[in-house]
Amino acid sequence: MSDIRLEMVKKNFGATEVIKGIDLAIDPGEFVVLVGPSGCGKSTLLNLIAGLETITEGNIYIGGKRVNDTPPRDRNIAMVFQSYALYPTKTVRNNITFGMVSRGIPKADQDAAVAEISTLLQIERLLSRKPGQLSGGQRQRVAMGRALVRKPDVFLFDEPLSNLDAKLRIEMRTEIKKLHQRLGKTIVYVTHDQIEAMTLASRIAVMDNGHIRQFADPKTIYEDPVDLFVAGFMGSPPMNMMPGKIRTLGGQCVVSTGGPEDEPLDFLLPPALSERACGQEGRDVILGLRPEAIFAAGTELPGANRFIFERPISVVEPTGPDTMILFHHAGLDVVARVRPEDARPEGTLFMFEADMEKAKLFDAKTTLRI
Amino acid sequence: MSRNNLGGIVQQKGTRHLMMRTLLFLTLGVFCLYYLIPLIVMIATSLKSLEEIRAGSLLSLPQDVTFDAWAKAWSSACVGVRCDGLKPFFWNSVAMVVPAVTISTILGALNGYALTKWRFPGADIIFALILFGAFIPFQVILLPMARTLGVLGLAGTIPGLVLVHVIYGLAFTTLFFRNFFIGVSSGIIQAAQIDGAGFFGIFFRIVLPMSLPAVVVTVIWQYTQICNDFLFGIAFTVGDSNPVTVALNNVVNTSTGVKEYNVDMAAAIIAALPTLAVYVIAGAYFVRGLSAGAVKG
Incomplete structure (x- = not known):
């Protein structure tokens, strides 16, 4: 388990400021949801934590270690992508083991890890299939399996449920929550869906235009919004103003x-x-x-x-x-x-x-x- | 879906409709014949003896089918002063095509991958410059290329010709792969990075297996271009290192006494066979590859 600390993090793409100085302290084992309208910088912030983008200014610490210049592979993180990003030519088993193969982990350990994860996510029967033969929900499970098998300190989720239909989304939401309760790992989860944020988070960071407007537990965000933006964003139908x-x-x-x-x-x-x-x-x-x-x-x-x-x-x-x-x-x-x-x-x-x-x-x- | 079933669409019925259909197929048949006649004449002529050619008409079918002309074209026809048929030159072509296609395809795939998935400042300018190469006419590079090959000590050799084709082909192969990879989700590359794979690890284990349709299109394209090339072949090789296209020209132009039309025809078909074979075998993949990305799935 690791904590994540962001100090005055800024990110520019060319002349455009996308992240405008964010301070955030995430405790070990916390489930933090970054929520905001599209274009508010929430996915960029997640990519900065993952190391998929280089930060322009400020510092990021994972587990007390400054990781500004650490490539993604060495940050001990795992990420689940919105598009699942499964390797289409590989079977489910090889999708899950690819990271271990890249790191030269012995075959016996790989098999044990696959067995454990596939039981946990109930994907044993799918192991020899290709991603193209799976339904949306099954792909989602495999993508989570690929992340889980690394046993990382931190999980990053980038809108993982937005490609699922409404019913499946609610099912998977519950499963992600159960998974967090069981594993107790630090999770940073990006979504634009305020209901997902309310149901999953131990704390929610409401983002707008490169800033964090409010960072608090769901009840506080809902009952004590700091400003009109937070009040209007959370709740469906929205607050009457x-x-x-x-x-x-x-x-x-x-x-x-x-x-x-x-x-x-x-x-x-x-x-x-x-x-x-x-x-x-x-x-x-x-x-x-x-x-x-x-x-x-x-x-x-x-x-x-x-x-x-x-x-x-x-x-x-x-x-x-x-x-x-x-x-x-x-x-x-x-x-x-x-x-x-x-x-x-x-x-x-x-x-x-x-x-x-x-x-x-x-x-x-x-x-x-x- | 690549193939939609159109059989279930409700169609008009009645005499008028039937007549229109008949007319349609008749017209199509006439055009088919029109396009096929040269090939039919070639095959028919190549199977006749010289006497029959002299006696009969161009369009008549052979009375006594004989493969003598084919045998002669393959192994004993005179190409210039050498009378070993097309055989050695055919192998020259193979020795040129295989490395040229392989190298240009792999380099094109690497280029396309780097230009789309490992973006660096100026990537677009570099791509534009590479693409520009696709529009340079063959003739323009003849002299500079001849000089370059001379300096490299590759003038008049098959490796020299391979180099020319690789360089000239890079523009097209890069274009094909770049356009394919631009449609590949960057999330896959990011996931592989988090999984700990590097530039070449991701290329060989994730990206290249995904790009089979692009590989097929590129290989067929390069293969037909290089197989059919005459200009570079005649400009950059001499005598024994000529590819089969140049040798075919020499067979036809070598005149010792009677003009052997049957041998010329057989030689032309032999020279065209490799490209014809590829279209027959892989044509379906070619069309599928070209339209890949246009429609999902």
């Missing part, structure tokens, strides 16, 4: 959203939030409410700081377990998550209830959390 102004109404602090076209709503802020946000009358803010924080009035156990309002339903989207109800407000379609039996047809005037305890406020200019 309604622009509004801080106002004082009858001695109470509210966020007024909407208007002049539609009738404004005055969301009453809970004490904790109003303490931080109020006092600056007319301050431009963005009110973030996740879909599950808006539901049909009276359908949840009563709690403090609820805000009830009425709006006509514009769109109804059943997903099975829940139904998404959209209404138009503040120039956007606000999504509420209700139980299917509480849904009403489009056009109906509907009573919504927002749990303001779960509301988040962001500064409209800096986009930082208030």
Whole structure:
């Protein structure tokens, strides 16, 4: 087991800065997911850790050893690629043993290692086949087998599940998690899928435009996003972000959203939030409410700081377990998550209830959390 | 999928359709015949005796089939002053083609691999320059090449001719392999690097086995080009080191008394056989290789 440490790592491709100074400390045995929109530099960062790209500035340490100038083969890492990158002319067995052959490991040890890995991944029956004869899920297993057989200190996964169909992706996700629990190795995992990030990670690094916006455990990322970007990226459907102004109404602090076209709503802020946000009358803010924080009035156990309002339903989207109800407000379609039996047809005037305890406020200019 | 089954497509029926089909196949048949007649005449003439040629018409089929002309062309026809037939020159061609094709293909594969998978600054410029070589007419390099071979002490020898063909072929072989390797996922190379293989390890154990279609296309291309070459053969070899194409010219031009059309025809077919054979045997691979990458799978 090894820790990974990145110090002010920068990477330029020509004049383009792709990684703009990243500090990251990954503990031994941790499962860290790098997540972000395409082009944010997450795959490049992984390639820097792997040694497939040379870093422009900064330092990378694996297991306490500076590896800036160490070629990939000597970093004691293994990598699973998005395209699987299996050797097409080699059988599954030879795909798995290629690394050991390159390193001159005795035949008997190779056979033992193949036997162990193929049992673990249940690919014994596939050993004599070529990659072209395998299904997507089987190829994925073989690619993982090839990585596992090296018994490296660190595993690197580059969007390993993105080529699989939805059902298989969920299965393999669970398997990767089990594998990590069993082996306890340090894993760095790149994905653009925020659900994969939430389910797998012990800590998530949300990346944007060559920077890490937030590095924390999944619950913190979801419940305590540092800024609008992180809040908007995590969660599906995404958080509703309604622009509004801080106002004082009858001695109470509210966020007024909407208007002049539609009738404004005055969301009453809970004490904790109003303490931080109020006092600056007319301050431009963005009110973030996740879909599950808006539901049909009276359908949840009563709690403090609820805000009830009425709006006509514009769109109804059943997903099975829940139904998404959209209404138009503040120039956007606000999504509420209700139980299917509480849904009403489009056009109906509907009573919504927002749990303001779960509301988040962001500064409209800096986009930082208030 | 390389072969789609089109048999199931619903087709028109009726007399009009039948007539159009008949017309179509009739036209195709006429063109087939048109293209085949020279070959038919050649084979027919080569199987006739000289008397029959003189007596009969060009298009008539042989009455008494005789292989005398073939035997003579192969082993006793006069090429210039030497009367051993095409045999020694045929082996000259083989001794030239085999190393020239092998070397130029391997070097082309290495070039293509380095230019696509081990990118270095200026790789594109170097590729453009190599590609430029494909557009230089043969005649342009005759004199500089003759001088070079003279300096190297290879003038008038088969190794000299091999060198010429390797150099001239590199542009094409590099192009073929570069275009093939550009479609090979770089992830495979990266995976092999992490697995601990080096430049040549990855080339010989991963990349080259994958490139079988490109190898087949390149080998066939180089083989036919070099087999059929006349200009370099006549310019850079002398007498006994001539390839078969040059010898064929000399057989036909060596006139001692009667013009032996049957021997000329047999000699021409012998000279053309190696390339014909390759198309018959590997033609399917050639087409498949050319379209490889165009359609996945």
